[in-house]
Amino acid sequence: MGKLTMIRFISLLFILINITICSVKANPLELKMVFVPASEKGDDKDYVSLINIISKLTGYKITPIRVTDYNAAVESFRARRADIAWFGGKTYIMAAKIAHAEAFAAGVRKGDTDANYYAYFVVRADSSFKTLNNLKGKTLALSSIGSTSGDLIPKVELQKHGLSIERDFKRIAYAGSHDACLMSVLNKHAEVCGMSSRNFDARIKDGTLKAEQVRIIHTSSPVPPPPLAYSTKLPRNIRDTIKKATLEAHKHGTIGGYGGEMERYVEVSDADYNLLRAIDKSLKSAK
Numbered sequence: 001m002g003k004l005t006m007i008r009f010i011s012l013l014f015i016l017i018n019i020t021i022c023s024v025k026a027n028p029l030e031l032k033m034v035f036v037p038a039s040e041k042g043d044d045k046d047y048v049s050l051i052n053i054i055s056k057l058t059g060y061k062i063t064p065i066r067v068t069d070y071n072a073a074v075e076s077f078r079a080r081r082a083d084i085a086w087f088g089g090k091t092y093i094m095a096a097k098i099a100h101a102e103a104f105a106a107g108v109r110k111g112d113t114d115a116n117y118y119a120y121f122v123v124r125a126d127s128s129f130k131t132l133n134n135l136k137g138k139t140l141a142l143s144s145i146g147s148t149s150g151d152l153i154p155k156v157e158l159q160k161h162g163l164s165i166e167r168d169f170k171r172i173a174y175a176g177s178h179d180a181c182l183m184s185v186l187n188k189h190a191e192v193c194g195m196s197s198r199n200f201d202a203r204i205k206d207g208t209l210k211a212e213q214v215r216i217i218h219t220s221s222p223v224p225p226p227p228l229a230y231s232t233k234l235p236r237n238i239r240d241t242i243k244k245a246t247l248e249a250h251k252h253g254t255i256g257g258y259g260g261e262m263e264r265y266v267e268v269s270d271a272d273y274n275l276l277r278a279i280d281k282s283l284k285s286a287k
Contacts, residue, residue: 029060029238034082036073036091046256047086050265053252057245060238070146074099083234084242086258088226089148089276096270100232103273104239105246105265106225107257109198115225115266117259118197119153121218124185129192132161132218139171141181141190148276149223150178154194156279157220179203186213198259205260224276226258227268243267 033051035044044064051062065082067073070091076082077099087095087103095101106115123129129138142165143150151174155165165172173190175181178199184190186209197219204211228246230239249255250264257265 029058031060031062031083032065032076032081033062033084033086034065034067034073034076035086036067036070036088046258046260048256049253050246050249050255050257050262053249053255054242054245057248057252058241060242070144074101077101077231080231080233082231084228084230086226087229088146089224089273090152090280091146091148092227092229093273093277093280094146095229096273101229102232102239103227103229103268103270104243105228106268107255107259107262107265109257109259110261110263112263114222115268116222117149117225118223119149119157119194119220120197120200120216121154121157121192121194122182122185122200122214123192123217124188125213125215127191127215129217132158132163134217135192136163136168137170138191139173139189140165140169141173141175141184141193143174143178143181143195144176145174147178147196148226149196149198149220150181150194152276152280152283153220153223155283157194157218159283179208182209182214192217196259202259224272225268227273228265 035047044066047064051064054060055062062084065076067076070088073085073087073091074095077085077095085095085101087101092101092103096103108115121132129135142154145151158165173184175184178195181193181195182200182203185193203209230242246265247267250262255262
């Protein structure tokens with residue numbers, strides 16, 4: 001190859017590289033992120049700042065999708081209509097089983113030492129109920145079938161106290177979300193509700209209700225956090241890039257998540273949800 005030919009070859013190579021780089025910049029990878037309906041306030045809105053930072057750090061375009069129920073979130077993953085998700089813990093274990101979901105991060109709120117949260121049993125402030133044992137024969141409101149802190153964990157806590165939602169309550173009302181569950185108690189449609197501590201704290205903070213209107217009569221053991229998950233159908237390098245950006249996002253601005261502002265995101269893995277798998281299996285066996 002002559003010198004002139006070599007120069008032309010190198011020039012052509014640089015041109016092709018520049019075209020490729022420009023093409024990548026002009027056409028970023030597009031991903032969709034699905035959200036389960038835990039709140040009436042719009043869970044996807046809590047994640048806008050995080051999504052913007054992840055998009056900036058990765059160069060990926062991420063579009064949020066809000067669905068109507070937990071099953072729809074799982075189906076979006078299984079049908080490849082979504083690549084990333086915020087799942088509740090119970091919904092995640094189903095998505096991991098049938099929809100190629102893999103947990104990778106969970107948010108830690110300011111002032112908290114870890115990403116765990118709780119299920120609360122809440123009554124009106126003027127209620128005479130003091131403990132779970134007072135609730136037999138009453139109306140219990142829960143969030144949604146498939147919710148971790150608004151369905152699975154309340155059942156476990158009641159079971160610990162010898163109570164069953166199938167036998168020991170006058171009526172079980174699934175309100176559709178944690179917020180609606182709480183409002184059913186305030187509006188006297190139910191005597192008690194089982195709900196997420198994060199939603200409870202968020203509604204106190206935003207003024208939806210005042211702390212003196214309600215009482216928490218029982219707090220569950222720590223619950224594994226609702227994770228961010230991505231599809232294992234995504235190439236490994238893309239998943240690693242998303243995880244790295246998520247774990248570093250707090251260094252680049254204010255970030256949000258389930259329950260509002262987060263201090264940071266920490267890494268989680270599929271094995272962190274084996275506890276919920278065991279609880280779910282135990283409840284099914286007890287029926």
